[in-house]
Amino acid sequence: MDESGLISSQTLSEIISEVVGKYVVESEFVLEGEYSIPVEISRRHIHLTRAALDILYGKNYQLTKVRDISQPGEFASEEKVIIISPKMKIIEGVRIVGPLREYTQVELAMTDAFLLGLDSIPTRLSGDIAGSQPITLVGPKGSLTLTEGAIRAARHVHMTPQDAEKYKVKNGDRVKVETEGKNGVIFKDVIVRVSDKSKLAFHIDTDEANAANIKGPVFSRILY
Ligand SMILES: [Zn+2]
Numbered sequence: 001m002d003e004s005g006l007i008s009s010q011t012l013s014e015i016i017s018e019v020v021g022k023y024v025v026e027s028e029f030v031l032e033g034e035y036s037i038p039v040e041i042s043r044r045h046i047h048l049t050r051a052a053l054d055i056l057y058g059k060n061y062q063l064t065k066v067r068d069i070s071q072p073g074e075f076a077s078e079e080k081v082i083i084i085s086p087k088m089k090i091i092e093g094v095r096i097v098g099p100l101r102e103y104t105q106v107e108l109a110m111t112d113a114f115l116l117g118l119d120s121i122p123t124r125l126s127g128d129i130a131g132s133q134p135i136t137l138v139g140p141k142g143s144l145t146l147t148e149g150a151i152r153a154a155r156h157v158h159m160t161p162q163d164a165e166k167y168k169v170k171n172g173d174r175v176k177v178e179t180e181g182k183n184g185v186i187f188k189d190v191i192v193r194v195s196d197k198s199k200l201a202f203h204i205d206t207d208e209a210n211a212a213n214i215k216g217p218v219f220s221r222i223l224y
Helices: 009-026 051-058 112-114 161-167 206-211
Strands: 037-042 045-047 065-070 073-082 089-097 105-107 133-136 143-153 157-158 173-178 186-194 201-205 219-223
Touching: 037 206, 045 073, 051 133, 051 143, 089 112, 112 143, 143 201, 157 161, 161 186, 186 219, 201 206
Parallel strands: 037 201, 045 089, 105 143, 157 186
Antiparallel strands: 037 219, 045 105, 065 073, 073 089, 073 133, 133 143, 157 201, 173 186, 173 219
16 A cells, blocks of 8 residues: 555555465366366277177178277277167167277167167176176177177276376276366266376267267366
């Protein structure tokens, strides 16, 4: 204040920046940071073992890569299968995602599961298929009935150990992730998957993407 009792503009700006600075530190809304994690949508797809591909497409058949997807090394193949539920409901054109794996697994959104009459499909991380839903796969060379293998993929965030340090999370953590935009959604129980072979991405299925009104490239952030 000067002698006239008025606050000089210099002092006023100092006061403002002090108050705002305090707010910035204390407010949970600004602590969350930028929307920096790309959102990627997984359409229904299937992973196969060598033995399963032998049955469906023929002995030693090699998948044809259409494009690289998501995580390093993974690719969408040209080859697709038909899936048939025990209730005789069918979905055609389910894409095989390569490379071949140690397990055969069908990843469906809830809407797909309803279409197939699979009313108790479990939500699981990839590879965790024990006790999941039965499903039959049909390819051009044969068919294969799985006693288990149909799951709804649990929403998850892939990141490197460096990302994990930056976001202050660790492998297996369950976090809340918010998508940007006017109709953004806060997803609970998002599982953090840390690997040095990962690329930073928040993976959701088509139903979840529709709920969040996601049409083009969108980013998300972890809420703390
Ligand atoms: Zn993923």
